Amino acid sequence: xxxxxxxxxxxxxxxxxxxxxxxxxxxxxxxxxxxxxxxxxxxxxxxxxxxxxxxxxxxxxxxxxxxxxxxxxxxxxxxxxxxxxxxxxxxxxxxxxxxxxxxxxxxxxxxxxxxxxxxxxxxxxxxxxxxxxxxxxxxxxxxxxxxxxxxxxxxxxxxxxxxxxxxxxxxxxxxxxxxxxxxxxxxxxxxxxxxxxxxxxxxxxxxxxxxxxxxxxxxxxxxxxxxxxxxxxxxxxxxxxxxxxxxxxxxxxxxxxxxxxxxxxxxxxxxxxxxxxxxxxxxxxxxxxxxxxxxxxxxxxxxxxxxxxxxxxxxxxxxxxxxxxxxxxxxxxxxxxxxxxxxxxxxxxxxxxxxxxxxxxxxxxxxxxxxxxxxxxxxxxxxxxxxxx
Amino acid sequence: xxxxxxxxxxxxxxxxxxxxxxxxxxxxxxxxxxxxxxxxxxxxxxxxxxxxxxxxxxxxxxxxxxxxxxxxxxxxxxxxxxxxxxxxxxxxxxxxxxxxxxxxxxxxxxxxxxxxxxxxxxxxxxxxxxxxxxxxxxxxxxxxxxxxxxxxxxxxxxxxxxxxxxxxxxxxxxxxxxxxxxxxxxxxxxxxxxxxxxxxxxxxxxxxxxxxxxxxxxxxxxxxxxxxxxxxxxxxxxxxxxxxxxxxxxxxx
Numbered sequence: 269x270x271x272x273x274x275x276x277x278x279x280x281x282x283x284x285x286x287x288x289x290x291x292x293x294x295x296x297x298x299x300x301x302x303x304x305x306x307x308x309x310x311x312x313x314x315x316x317x318x319x320x321x322x323x324x325x326x327x328x329x330x331x332x333x334x335x336x337x338x339x340x341x342x343x344x345x346x347x348x349x350x351x352x353x354x355x356x357x358x359x360x361x362x363x364x365x366x367x368x369x370x371x372x373x374x375x376x377x378x379x380x381x382x383x384x385x386x387x388x389x390x391x392x393x394x395x396x397x398x399x400x401x402x403x404x405x406x407x408x409x410x411x412x413x414x415x416x417x418x419x420x421x422x423x424x425x426x427x428x429x430x431x432x433x434x435x436x437x438x439x440x441x442x443x444x445x446x447x448x449x450x451x452x453x454x455x456x457x458x459x460x461x462x463x464x465x466x467x468x469x470x471x472x473x474x475x476x477x478x479x480x481x482x483x484x485x486x487x488x489x490x491x492x493x494x495x496x497x498x499x500x501x502x503x504x505x506x507x508x509x510x511x512x513x514x515x516x517x518x519x520x521x522x523x524x525x526x527x528x529x530x531x532x533x534x535x536x537x538x539x540x541x542x543x544x545x546x547x548x549x550x551x552x553x554x555x556x557x558x559x560x561x562x563x564x565x566x567x568x569x570x571x572x573x574x575x576x577x578x579x580x581x582x583x584x585x586x587x588x589x590x591x592x593x594x595x596x597x598x599x600x601x602x603x604x605x606x607x608x609x610x611x612x613x614x615x616x617x618x619x620x621x622x623x624x625x626x627x628x629x630x631x632x633x634x635x636x637x638x639x640x641x642x643x644x645x646x647x648x649x650x651x652x653x654x655x656x657x
Numbered sequence: 658x659x660x661x662x663x664x665x666x667x668x669x670x671x672x673x674x675x676x677x678x679x680x681x682x683x684x685x686x687x688x689x690x691x692x693x694x695x696x697x698x699x700x701x702x703x704x705x706x707x708x709x710x711x712x713x714x715x716x717x718x719x720x721x722x723x724x725x726x727x728x729x730x731x732x733x734x735x736x737x738x739x740x741x742x743x744x745x746x747x748x749x750x751x752x753x754x755x756x757x758x759x760x761x762x763x764x765x766x767x768x769x770x771x772x773x774x775x776x777x778x779x780x781x782x783x784x785x786x787x788x789x790x791x792x793x794x795x796x797x798x799x800x801x802x803x804x805x806x807x808x809x810x811x812x813x814x815x816x817x818x819x820x821x822x823x824x825x826x827x828x829x830x831x832x833x834x835x836x837x838x839x840x841x842x843x844x845x846x847x848x849x850x851x852x853x854x855x856x857x858x859x860x861x862x863x864x865x866x867x868x869x870x871x872x873x874x875x876x877x878x879x880x881x882x883x884x885x886x887x888x889x890x891x892x893x894x895x896x897x898x899x900x901x902x903x904x905x906x907x908x909x910x
Contacts, residue, residue, distance in 0.1 A: 358896035402902040
């Protein structure tokens with residue numbers, strides 16, 4: 269089959285690899301109908317995530333048709349159209365039983381590797397480094413889905429692939445980011461990064477009762493979409509000082525909740541952003557923490573900081589003392605995708621949101637290498653790329 | 658049954674008194690090796706004497722000492738003992754061997770886990786270093802395992818404590834290739850869900866503590882095996898299968 273494979277820094281290829289087969293009784297094989305490049309795939313693209321190996325199949329946002337089933341999968345049938353969560357969860361451990369699916373105890377075959385760095389291992393992920401499972405991803409013609417009786421959600425007829433694909437990661441990720449804010453009716457929520465996760469976080473914050481949502485970015489197209497689809501007020505950080513502007517908008521209090529939907533590859537125009545960049549160029553750090561710092565700096569006292577953006581491991585100059593002084597709550601983590609799927613699918617079915625508005629590039633999978641570059645450089649107003657195998 | 662009780666029991670064995678301390682008078686070399694040391698040591702000593710080599714005389718002399726007294730300081734350091742009759746006692750001597758302890762939470766009831774564990778022939782299915790466990794009678798069983806660095810090890814063990822749903826403890830029988838003792842405790846978790854499982858294993862590593870330490874450093878030791886084995890056990894109990902990133906059955910780990 270054709271698959272998008274990783275070979276090192278900014279080296280992604282489309283290659284022929286052997287088809288996957290059923291290995292365990294709870295497996296399914298899904299024939300991919302649509303897959304996407306995620307912002308977090310760019311962390312892999314620039315070689316920011318450790319324990320990738322040459323030839324790894326990328327991709328953790330995908331959907332398709334069930335073409336083979338293991339003997340223990342009773343809830344799916346051959347031919348079902350499904351969306352697959354990017355987190356792999358066994359459904360039986362303490363964490364899965366308590367709705368904390370991305371912390372599953374049993375789905376990471378390389379748990380010992382993750383434990384060395386993190387102390388404990390989170391769940392395995394599709395197409396995201398060996399430390400997090402080494403599972404082949406879904407930017408391919410077929411994918412092997414472990415624990416298929418727990419993860420995949422069946423899609424009703426009448427909804428297009430483009431409408432439901434983002435249930436695999438970014439829609440639930442944006443939703444959980446907003447939910448983590450503990451929003452009270454009328455709250456002001458500021459969101460750093462108006463990419464797909466930021467957009468879904470803004471939409472969800474409104475849904476959860478936020479009175480005002482503020483989107484922060486530097487790309488006019490992204491700011492325009494935020495205004496149009498989520499009703500956000502926007503700030504272009506290349507034009508105004510973010511902190512000052514947020515204080516003006518909130519009578520000096522700061523937003524009740526702040527969401528970092530940027531993660532470890534933050535851009536910025538302040539001194540600390542240059543410091544991060546310099547350190548990274550000298551290969552002294554893995555994470556650029558400019559947004560994490562600004563979020564903590566801007567949030568109102570006693571407010572909540574929610575971090576759906578991905579960070580690798582050790583962030584330099586993290587202002588814990590500031591968070592302490594202001595008694596902030598910090599919420600973060602990989603998305604417990606399974607928890608949100610039925611509810612978010614209902615929103616789409618009822619027409620409250622059509623997530624496909626984010627798609628700017630529709631391409632055959634052969635053009636993946638070129639699309640990784642376009643997405644990374646944010647050329648051509650690129651916001652979301654979907655690939656057809 | 659605690660580990661200290663196991664070791665206390667072994668102290669009462671007559672053989673124990675001489676071998677539990679690492680005093681320099683302790684014999685730890687077999688008769689055959691003693692003769693080899695005497696002959697070889699004599700030859701090296703004479704060679705050194707004729708050539709006027711202090712190193713030769715020193716080496717020969719230490720071998721002669723080893724042959725005459727039956728005590729080898731290097732063996733002592735490595736925890737090796739080849740003296741006949743050394744294995745004639747149960748369990749592991751006090752102050753000896755390595756102790757491995759591992760606890761983990763498994764989201765199943767203590768009784769279910771106990772039942773799986775008590776059927777000893779189940780264990781090789783989850784314990785990668787075990788080749789087979791055969792029951793001899795209700796208490797006794799014969800174990801075959803892959804040791805560190807590719808050795809095959811065999812021993813017979815008896816169950817010395819057996820409380821259904823709570824604890825199983827065992828020790829190896831005299832004459833075994835490996836001196837080992839261990840226990841598994843099944844406790845209802847304080848979270849109210851599942852079981853806190855605690856496995857304790859004590860063993861006299863073949864080749865001695867230093868070899869075991871090196872094996873551990875290169876990820877080949879019993880500690881590493883046990884940790885991965887218990888993870889598999891948990892996976893089977895909670896999810897019914899062992900997670901793998903293999904793309905085809907032939908690649909299954």
